Amino acid sequence: TMKSITEELSSDAYEGRAPGTPGEAKTLALLTAKFEAAGIEPGNGDSWFQDVPLVSIEAKNVSPLTVTGGSENMSFSYGPEMVVTSYQEQPKIDVANSDMVFVGYGVNAPERGWNDYEGVDVKGKTVVILVNDPDFGTESLEGDFGGRAMTYYGRWTYKYEEAARQGAAAALIIHDTDPAAYGWNVVESSWSGPQFYAQSANGGADQTKINGWIQKDVAAKIFAAAGQDLTAQMAAAKKKGFKAVELGLKASSSFENTISKMDSKNVVGILKGKTRPDEYVVYTAHWDHLGRCKPAPDGDDICNGAIDNATGTAALVALAEAHVKAGAPDRSIIFLAVTAEESGLLGSAYYAQNPIYPLNKTVGGVNMDAFGMAGPANNVIVVGKGKSGLDRYLEAALTGDGRVAEAEPTPEKGYYYRSDHFSFAKLGVPMIYFEGG
Ligand SMILES: [Zn+2]
Secondary structure (H helix, E strand, O other): OHHHHHHHHOOHHHOOOOOOOHHHHHHHHHHHHHHHHHOOEEOEOOEOEEEEEEEEEEEEOOOOEEEEOOOOOEEEOEOOOEEEEOOOOOOEEEEEEEEEEEOOOOOEEHHHOEEOOOOOOOOOOEEEEEOOOOOOOOOOOOOOOOOOOOOHHHOHHHHHHHHHHOOOOEEEEEOOHHHHOOOHHHHHHHOOOOEEEEOOOOOOOOOOOEEEEEOHHHHHHHHHHOOOOHHHHHHHHOOOOOOOEEEEEEEEEEEEEEEEEEEEEEEEEEEOOOOEEEEEEEEEEEOOOOEEOOOOOOOOOEEOOHHHHHHHHHHHHHHHHHHHHHOOOOEEEEEEEEOOOOOOOHHHHHHHHOOOOOHHHEEEEEEOOOOOOOOOOOEEEEOOOOOOOOHHHHHHHHHOOOOEEEEOOOHHHOHHHOOOHHHHHOOOOOEEEEEEO
């Protein structure tokens, strides 16, 4: 089952499984047929689906980012030097002559005694933000922000959320390969083309007009034009009591948005429990991948997503088959294949915020995202080890198998915040996410 479904889902016929494409329809048809054949039941009344309302926004005719008011006027090109997008459902985005403020890591964490926005009014301004959190670069796991392990304050999603709460017009994150955990090529490819967001009642009116990234050497030029040194400011931002810096520069950028709304779908099946059917265990895996990408030299533009995440989706089917074969468990089991993970955990967030089965009756869950292909190993890697009591169930299972659970080797990359278990965990459902060793 693992092999045949992984092969099928990652074949070119599925076009990389982007939400809203013919690849989605094919994926949904395959999953429902396999769930049905396995012998589980539709999980949403008599339907296999939960509609997930999405809005797609694509920036077009993006002007260069211009920065004026310093020792020289500068212009940075869309793609190689900067990327911008908007969460606002507005046909035309225009930020002109907006005062630039460097806000360090852009963190407002009263429980940690840290506020990079203290004493500065950024309403209508353009904030410039460092990626990761102030403890990045420490060796130990001790510190205001968990030492080497990234906290949620280090994620770009948080940076834009906080900038919006502070009333900024634009938020630009300085890309830096180590603390970002990926190169500029990833930023450039994933932030161009249509971007999916959850539909909201106000059309994103409470968000910043522009969210974007700038290359690190672009940031260095901007700081120099302001008479500042980027390296020195990066060091200052790590220290408690850092004060935001008005750069004395003005930023401008404009573009047009192509906006369309659509429903994508989560697929949900259930195997009813025999002694406690009103309590639930959930298995999650995202079925989507990146769809069509920048073409390879041979012209192939399909990002097939075999490992990420045809493997986890195949595992959902394999688990459905195995559980049916084993007989009804005590608790009910939910098999949830979610959409739009690659766009920011949108399908799992929608389910967690609009659960078909109550979250306070969902006792725990297992997320599966990208299984390794390296073959048998004597360990498994837990992403976010220690975040839930489920660790001890895993450890017990592995002991019987002669294997061990180990913590992820690179907690500074923040993988714990980058897959669907997080949508449930942030609302209090114990979740575990582990990978092959
Ligand atoms: Zn994935």
